[in-house]
Amino acid sequence: MRGSSIMAEGEESVELKFRVYDGTDIAHHTYASSTTVATLKERLVAEWPHDKTHIPKSVNDVKLIYAGRVLENNKTLAESRIPFGDLPGGVITMHVVVQPPLARKKTDKNQDEKPKQNLCSCTIL
Numbered sequence: 001m002r003g004s005s006i007m008a009e010g011e012e013s014v015e016l017k018f019r020v021y022d023g024t025d026i027a028h029h030t031y032a033s034s035t036t037v038a039t040l041k042e043r044l045v046a047e048w049p050h051d052k053t054h055i056p057k058s059v060n061d062v063k064l065i066y067a068g069r070v071l072e073n074n075k076t077l078a079e080s081r082i083p084f085g086d087l088p089g090g091v092i093t094m095h096v097v098v099q100p101p102l103a104r105k106k107t108d109k110n111q112d113e114k115p116k117q118n119l120c121s122c123t124i125l
Contacts, residue, residue, distance in 0.1 A: 011033060012032070012033040012078075012084035013031060013032050013033065013084070014030070014031055014077060014084050014092060015029070015030050015031075015091045015092065016028070016030075016040075016082075016091070016094060017091055017092075017093050017094075018040075018044055018064070018093070018094050018095075019093050019094070019095050020096050020098075021054065021096075024049065026047055026048070026049065027043050027044050029043075032077075033076065033078040033084055034077075034078065035076060035077050036073065036074065036076050037072060037073050037074070037075055038059055038073040038074065040064060040077075041059035041062045041064065042059055044062055044096060045057075045058065045062065055098070057100065061098055061099060061100045062096060062097070062098060063097040063098075063099060064094050064096060065094060065095040065097065066082065066094045066095075067081075
């Protein structure tokens with residue numbers, strides 16, 4: 001994580017692991033509360049197993065989900081309301097979704113290209 005795993009004295013930390021689409025957990029480490037979501041994504045892209053079907057090429061291809069919320073790149077773990085301190089079980093699992101920008105653009109474009117279908121059918125008796 002290029003030096004970001006070094007924590008300032010007294011800074012809170014949390015143990016995280018990241019679950020990918022097939023149920024595999026990756027990048028299991030302890031992270032400081034000041035670690036940004038973008039830094040987590042950089043680590044995930046660097047450590048991504050190459051035997052997976054979907055491989056992110058950049059941090060923009062990765063979405064991190066915790067407690068039903070997509071985490072924002074510019075926020076720290078503390079700002080993202082990740083619990084710190086003693087946790088039951090000790091490890092927080094975040095879900096990772098890989099969605100390349102190209103796939104999103106194609107999906108949006110396909111939505112625009114489809115003609116609007118009139119699904120309403122009225123009969124006058």
